Amino acid sequence: MRRGHGRRAVLAAVASSVLAIFALVGGSAVGAQSKDSTFIVREIDGTDQKAVELTVLWDGDSKALQEMTVRENGAAVKVDGVVGLRQTDRRLGTVVLVDLSGSMADDGTLTAVKAAITKMAESLPEGDQMALVSFGSDAEVESAFTSSPDQIKTALDGMAARPEARTALYDGIRKATSLFESRPGLQPNLLLATDGTDDVSSTDLAGARASVSSSGAALFAVELTHKEGEVDSDAIASIVDRVGGASFQAGTAPEIAKAFTQVDETMNAQFVATYASKVDQGAVDVEVTIASQTIKRNYVAGGKAEGAGATQVVTPKKAFGPSWLRSTPLLPVLVMGIAIGLGVYAVVQLAGSSNTGLSAVLSPYTEGAPAEGEGDEQSLAQTAFLQRAVEMTEDFAEKQGFLEKVSSLLERADLPLRAAEALFFYVIMVLLVTVMGLFGISLVAGLVLGVLAALLPIAVVSFIAGRRAKAFVGQLPDTLQLLSGSLRAGYSLMQGVEAVSQEVDEPMGKELRRVVTEARLGRELEESLDGVAERMSSPDFAWAVMAIRIQREVGGNLAELLMTVSETMVQRDRLRRDVNALTAEGRMSAIILALLPIGLGLFMWASNPVYMSPLGNTGIGQAMLGIATVAAIIGFIWMKKTITIEI
Numbered sequence: 001m002r003r004g005h006g007r008r009a010v011l012a013a014v015a016s017s018v019l020a021i022f023a024l025v026g027g028s029a030v031g032a033q034s035k036d037s038t039f040i041v042r043e044i045d046g047t048d049q050k051a052v053e054l055t056v057l058w059d060g061d062s063k064a065l066q067e068m069t070v071r072e073n074g075a076a077v078k079v080d081g082v083v084g085l086r087q088t089d090r091r092l093g094t095v096v097l098v099d100l101s102g103s104m105a106d107d108g109t110l111t112a113v114k115a116a117i118t119k120m121a122e123s124l125p126e127g128d129q130m131a132l133v134s135f136g137s138d139a140e141v142e143s144a145f146t147s148s149p150d151q152i153k154t155a156l157d158g159m160a161a162r163p164e165a166r167t168a169l170y171d172g173i174r175k176a177t178s179l180f181e182s183r184p185g186l187q188p189n190l191l192l193a194t195d196g197t198d199d200v201s202s203t204d205l206a207g208a209r210a211s212v213s214s215s216g217a218a219l220f221a222v223e224l225t226h227k228e229g230e231v232d233s234d235a236i237a238s239i240v241d242r243v244g245g246a247s248f249q250a251g252t253a254p255e256i257a258k259a260f261t262q263v264d265e266t267m268n269a270q271f272v273a274t275y276a277s278k279v280d281q282g283a284v285d286v287e288v289t290i291a292s293q294t295i296k297r298n299y300v301a302g303g304k305a306e307g308a309g310a311t312q313v314v315t316p317k318k319a320f321g322p323s324w325l326r327s328t329p330l331l332p333v334l335v336m337g338i339a340i341g342l343g344v345y346a347v348v349q350l351a352g353s354s355n356t357g358l359s360a361v362l363s364p365y366t367e368g369a370p371a372e373g374e375g376d377e378q379s380l381a382q383t384a385f386l387q388r389a390v391e392m393t394e395d396f397a398e399k400q401g402f403l404e405k406v407s408s409l410l411e412r413a414d415l416p417l418r419a420a421e422a423l424f425f426y427v428i429m430v431l432l433v434t435v436m437g438l439f440g441i442s443l444v445a446g447l448v449l450g451v452l453a454a455l456l457p458i459a460v461v462s463f464i465a466g467r468r469a470k471a472f473v474g475q476l477p478d479t480l481q482l483l484s485g486s487l488r489a490g491y492s493l494m495q496g497v498e499a500v501s502q503e504v505d506e507p508m509g510k511e512l513r514r515v516v517t518e519a520r521l522g523r524e525l526e527e528s529l530d531g532v533a534e535r536m537s538s539p540d541f542a543w544a545v546m547a548i549r550i551q552r553e554v555g556g557n558l559a560e561l562l563m564t565v566s567e568t569m570v571q572r573d574r575l576r577r578d579v580n581a582l583t584a585e586g587r588m589s590a591i592i593l594a595l596l597p598i599g600l601g602l603f604m605w606a607s608n609p610v611y612m613s614p615l616g617n618t619g620i621g622q623a624m625l626g627i628a629t630v631a632a633i634i635g636f637i638w639m640k641k642t643i644t645i646e647i
Contacts, residue, residue: 040244093186105161116260135172136165169198188217195224216307586643
C-alpha cells in the first residue's frame with residue numbers, strides 16, 4: 001500500500017469513528033424531541049368500561065402524543081382518540097404559592113413574579129380558576145379560587161415582601177393544597193415561586209409531599225436563583241418526583257417571565273385519551289407509552305385513580321449537543337451518513353491498494369520503475385504542528401519501548417502505516433470520544449466510551465493480524481510441498497522461493513515476494529526468511545527456516561527435509577484441530593456466560609425500562625454496572641486462559 005493511501009485511510013477511519021459516535025450519542029438523545037418533555041399520567045377514570053378516560057400531561061411533540069400506546073395487564077388496547085382537556089367538560093384549578101420572605105425584595109424579584117402571575121391571570125382560559133397563597137413566617141390565603149383576573153391582581157397588589165419574615169415553605173404547600181378540597185371538579189395544579197429553604201414550618205418535607213400527593217395536584221416550581229445557593233432544589237425535586245410536574249430556574253426579570261410562560265404552557269398541555277377496556281373486574285395495570293417513555297399506573301375496574309402520586313414518572317435523558325443540533329432532526333442522520341461514507345472510503349483505501357506500498361517502493365528491483373507521479377503522496381501530518389506532535393509521540397513511544405511493538409502489529413496485520421502517526425491519531429480519537437462522553441452525557445458514560453474507543457482499534461488490528469497469521473500457517477504445509485517439488489525439479493532454493501511466491505495466495509505469496517526482493521537487494525536468504533517468521537509470529541515457519549539453515553550448513557537432501565517438515569506440520573495441525581474439538585464445550589460455555597448477562601439485561605431493559613432505569617440513571621446503579629462489566633471481562637479472560645492449550 002502506498003503510504004499516502006494508508007494515511008488517508010487512517011484519517012478517514014478516525015473521522016468516521018468520531019462522527020459515528022457523535023451521531024449515535026447526540027442523535028439518539030435528541031432525535032425524537034427538540035427539548036426535554038414533561039410526561040405525567042394525571043388520572044384514570046374507569047367508571048365506564050367502554051370509554052375509559054386517561055388524562056395525561058405531555059408538552060412534547062404532538063405527533064408522538066397521537067401515537068400514544070396503552071396496555072392493560074400487558075395486552076395492547078386501541079386508543080379511540082386524544083383531545084385537549086378543555087375539549088371535555090373539565091377545567092384547570094391552579095393555586096399559586098408565592099414566597100414573601102425578606103429576600104424576595106432583592107433585585108425586584110417579587111415585582112417580576114407578581115407581573116408574571118398577573119399575565120397568567122389575564123390569559124386565564126374560560127372556566128379555569130386560580131387561587132393565591134403567600135408564605136413568610138406563616139402561610140396566608142390571599143385569594144380563594146376565582147376566574148376574575150381583577151381579583152387576582154388586587155390580591156397581588158396587596159402582597160409585599162416581609163423584611164423580617166422567615167420561610168415556612170412546607171406550611172405554605174399544605175395551606176395551598178387544602179384549597180383543592182373546595183373545588184373537587186377542577187384538575188388540581190400547584191405553582192410555587194420561592195427563593196429560599198424552609199426554616200420555620202411546623203410541617204416537615206414528608207408531610208408537605210404527602211399533602212400534595214393526597215390532593216392529586218402536580219407541582220410546578222419556579223426556583224428563583226437571584227441569591228445563589230438559597231433554594232432547596234433537592235426538596236422541591238423530591239416532591240416533583242413523587243407527584244409529577246416540572247421545575248424551572250430563573251434569576252433575572254426576563255428569566256422569571258419566561259419561566260412562568262413555560263409553566264403556563266406545560267400546565268395547559270393536558271389531554272384526555274379514550275379507549276375501551278377489556279378488563280371488567282379487579283385491579284388493572286396500565287402502561288402508557290409516548291415517544292419511548294413509559295409510565296405505569298393501576299386502578300380498580302369501575303373506579304378512578306386520581307393524581308400523579310402513584311405514577312412512575314419517567315424523565316427523558318438530557319439532550320446532548322448544541323441547540324442548533326437539537327433543532328435539526330435530520331442532522332444526526334446526515335452526520336451518520338458522512339461517517340459511513342468515510343468508513344467505506346477507509347476500507348476501500350486499505351483493500352484497494354494491495355499492489356502498492358512496499359511493492360511500489362521496491363518495484364525498480366522487481367517489476368520496473370513506477371509510473372510518473374506515483375509515490376508522491378503527502379504525509380497525513382502535513383502541518384508543522386502535526387509533524388512536531390507526531391515526532392513527540394514517536395520519541396515518547398520509543399523511550400517507553402512500545403513503538404516497535406506497534407509497528408510489528410501493523411506489519412503483521414498488513415497495514416503499512418507509520419507507527420508514530422497511528423499512535424498519535426489513536427490517542428487523539430480516544431481523547432475526543434472520552435471528552436464528548438464526559439461533557440455530553442455523564443462521567444460514567446464518558447469513561448465507558450473512552451475505554452471502548454481505546455480497546456476497539458487495538459482489538460480490530462489484533463483480529464486482522466491474527467486472521468492473517470492463521471491463514472499464513474494454514475498455507476505453510478502446501479507451500480513447503482511446492483518448494484520441495486521445485487527443488488526436485490532442479491531449481492535452486494532462491495529460484496524455488498521465487499516460483500512458489502508467484503503461485504500461492506496471500507498472505508504467503510506477498511511475504512515470499514518480499515523475501516525475494518530483499519535477497520535481490522543483498523540480504524541473505526535465510527535472514528529474510530527469519531524476518532518473515534518473526535513478522536508473522538509463526539514458530540512453524542521458524543522451524544522450517546531453521547531446517548533450511550542447518551541443511552545448507554551440513555548438507556543433505558533439502559527436498560526430502562522440507563517434505564518431512566511439511567508432513568510434521570500437517571500432523572500438528574490435525575492435533576490442534578482435535579484439541580479445538582475437545583475444548584469446544586468450554587469455549588461455548590465462556591461465550592454464553594459472557595453474553596448471557598448482556599442479553600438478559602437488554603431484554604429486561606426493553607420489557608421493563610422503569611424497573612431497570614435506576615441501574616443506568618443513578619450513581620450507585622452505574623457503579624454496580626461498571627463493576628459487573630469489569631468482573632465479567634475478568635471472568636471471560638480467566639475461562640479463555642483455562643481452555644487455551646498451546647500446541
